[in-house]
Amino acid sequence: ATVSEPAQKCCTENIQPFLTSILEELMGPVSSGFTEVRSLFDKEVHEIIQDFQKTNDITKLKENMDQLMNLPFNSVKMEPCYLKVNLLQELLQDLKSRFKVYHIDFVIQRTQNFMQELMENAVYTFEQLFSPSRQADPAKFATTIEKVKLRVLK
16 A cells, blocks of 8 residues: 555656557567568468469479478578567667666567467468368369468458
8 A cells, every 4th residue: 555656656657658659669660570470471372372373283282381381480481570570679778778678588589479479370270271172173272372361361
């Protein structure tokens, strides 16, 4: 009871007025990173479609699908997504001095983990939605893959 009132007052006067602007500032790099994840998924699936349309090779399609399933764990391909979030390092340094925000690296790492998890969910969902179509007519694979991609991106 003794600490509650001064803490409430400190929070109300020194932190709460800045929360909206802080969140807006932090969401820029975070949103940019997640947008990059979405773009990477879109690009990779588009390349699978293009490759299949050129070759009509079912074996190559399976190889490409396997590579897609490993996309979340491909640090080289995921790196551009992670780099977008690294901008938080600079933004959080200012917050660190003003509001005693610690564990900046943890915030960035958790955000990057969420990005990887989002990609894992996207490729898993893609696999689950496309899997039943593998018994269908191979001539329709490109169209089916495109429809599944759009469904996942929604």
